[in-house]
Amino acid sequence: xxxxxxxxxxxxxxxxxxxxxxxxxxxxxxxxxxxxxxxxxxxxxxxxxxxxxxxxxxxxxxxxxxxxxxxxxxxxxxxxxxxxxxxxxxxxxxxxxxxxxxxxxxxxxxxxxxxxxxxxxxxxxxxxxxxxxxxxxxxxxxxxxxxxxxxxxxxxxxxxxxxxxxxxxxxxxxxxxxxxxxxxxxxxxxxxxxxxx
Amino acid sequence: xxxxxxxxxxxxxxxxxxxxxxxxxxxxxxxxxxxxxxxxxxxxxxxxxxxxxxxxxxxxxxxxxxxxxxxxxxxxxxxxxxxxxxxxxxxxxxxxxxxxxxxxxxxxxxxxxxxxxxxxxxxxxxxxxxxxxxxxxxxxxxxxxxxxxxxxxxxxxxxxxxxxxxxxxxxxxxxxxxxxxxxxxxxxxxxxxxxxx
DNA sequence: CGCAATTGGGACCATTCGGTTCCAAACTGG
DNA sequence: CCAGTTTGGAACCGAATGGTCCCAATTGCG
Numbered sequence: 472x473x474x475x476x477x478x479x480x481x482x483x484x485x486x487x488x489x490x491x492x493x494x495x496x497x498x499x500x501x502x503x504x505x506x507x508x509x510x511x512x513x514x515x516x517x518x519x520x521x522x523x524x525x526x527x528x529x530x531x532x533x534x535x536x537x538x539x540x541x542x543x544x545x546x547x548x549x550x551x552x553x554x555x556x557x558x559x560x561x562x563x564x565x566x567x568x569x570x571x572x573x574x575x576x577x578x579x580x581x582x583x584x585x586x587x588x589x590x591x592x593x594x595x596x597x598x599x600x601x602x603x604x605x606x607x608x609x610x611x612x613x614x615x616x617x618x619x620x621x622x623x624x625x626x627x628x629x630x631x632x633x634x635x636x637x638x639x640x641x642x643x644x645x646x647x648x649x650x651x652x653x654x655x656x657x658x659x660x661x662x663x664x665x666x667x668x
Numbered sequence: 669x670x671x672x673x674x675x676x677x678x679x680x681x682x683x684x685x686x687x688x689x690x691x692x693x694x695x696x697x698x699x700x701x702x703x704x705x706x707x708x709x710x711x712x713x714x715x716x717x718x719x720x721x722x723x724x725x726x727x728x729x730x731x732x733x734x735x736x737x738x739x740x741x742x743x744x745x746x747x748x749x750x751x752x753x754x755x756x757x758x759x760x761x762x763x764x765x766x767x768x769x770x771x772x773x774x775x776x777x778x779x780x781x782x783x784x785x786x787x788x789x790x791x792x793x794x795x796x797x798x799x800x801x802x803x804x805x806x807x808x809x810x811x812x813x814x815x816x817x818x819x820x821x822x823x824x825x826x827x828x829x830x831x832x833x834x835x836x837x838x839x840x841x842x843x844x845x846x847x848x849x850x851x852x853x854x855x856x857x858x859x860x861x862x863x864x865x
Numbered sequence: 866c867g868c869a870a871t872t873g874g875g876a877c878c879a880t881t882c883g884g885t886t887c888c889a890a891a892c893t894g895g
Numbered sequence: 896c897c898a899g900t901t902t903g904g905a906a907c908c909g910a911a912t913g914g915t916c917c918c919a920a921t922t923g924c925g
Binding site for chain 1: 690691692694695771772773777778780781782784785786791794795798825826828829831832833834835836837839840842843844845852853855856857859860861862
């Protein structure tokens with residue numbers, strides 16, 4: 472019917488996600504977003520409503536891409552047994568730091584700290600993602616040499632502990648802890664959970 | 669020599685700390701700070717230099733008060749054995765939520781996420797506080813029925829795991845997790861670390 | 866081809882931001 | 896009691912904020 476959009480909306484969203492991921496909500500100015508999205512003010516406010524809804528869309532995108540990747544690893548039997556998959560899941564936080572000094576941390580975790588307290592929609596999305604991760608960890612534990620024979624309750628508790636540890640790791644990463652410190656936390660955590668024997 | 673200050677500087681700092689604690693750095697406007705500190709713009713810029721240095725001073729105050737309190741509990745033999753003190757240390761995160769729906773989380777942890785990545789001074793303070801907490805946890809473990817006889821390395825690892833779990837807990841609290849979820853994480857963590865037998 | 870629609874982008878908006886300046890009022894030391 | 900200094904507070908600052916509007920350019924449809 473009319474002139475088609477010139478930019479890829481998901482590509483633009485990826486740019487926005489990276490800005491929010493790095494700078495947080497308040498720290499990201501409209502100008503920052505426009506630069507990263509490579510579009511003009513007018514186009515932005517036609518494709519989205521306002522800054523907040525871009526943020527929400529960026530969170531959704533993070534869910535669809537990054538969180539989904541983590542969940543996939545945790546559920547992928549071809550990767551190894553459950554313990555291996557959990558280790559890999561945590562390892563990802565360390566690898567991001569080691570690879571490229573990536574100090575963005577986890578967007579989910581950042582959002583939990585800087586927006587969830589004052590935005591119910593953000594909180595709901597954050598909860599959803601956390602629950603999804605926790606379920607995936609639990610699923611991995613159920614397919615793990617050591618944990619498979621534990622009572623269900625202990626597995627559930629361990630899934631909770633591991634998900635919680637993941638959050639802590641991402642906070643450490645964002646605050647600038649070196650990769651080796653993260654490695655220490657990871658091995659301490661998996662050993663503590665009895666996943667290394 | 670001259671007219672004395674009319675406001676208590678530490679009292680004002682307490683107000684500023686609460687604002688930053690709740691809203692984060694970028695989320696706290698000068699006006700928010702002035703309201704909470706009950707002083708005028710001019711007075712503020714005479715007592716401090718700028719917004720950033722108020723934030724740094726607020727972080728220091730958090731260290732001197734809240735962190736110190738946590739460290740004191742962890743080191744206070746009259747509270748109970750090490751395991752008990754660690755449990756109380758984690759329990760504090762849950763209690764804050766249960767008591768008054770306090771969703772501020774931990775200022776240290778918030779700062780780690782929202783300022784440490786872009787401010788080296790904040791990062792240094794954050795690291796310092798984390799290390800202090802970790803040492804205190806380690807000290808508690810050394811005076812704990814179960815952990816005292818562990819090899820030193822395992823105790824160090826456990827201290828790391830517990831400090832990391834604390835960060836995760838505070839993220840959960842700030843994101844709005846109910847107190848009972850926090851309780852589940854706490855008991856799962858202490859049990860996982862072998863502190864409950 | 867030409868109409869209708871929708872784009873991208875610049876101009877523009879009020880508001881708020883962090884920060885400075887100025888000055889009468891208030892206090893202290895001599 | 897007065898000289899000298901520092902206060903608190905209002906007025907003011909330019910810059911940047913998030914958001915709107917308008918219009919030429921571009922496209923699909925009839």
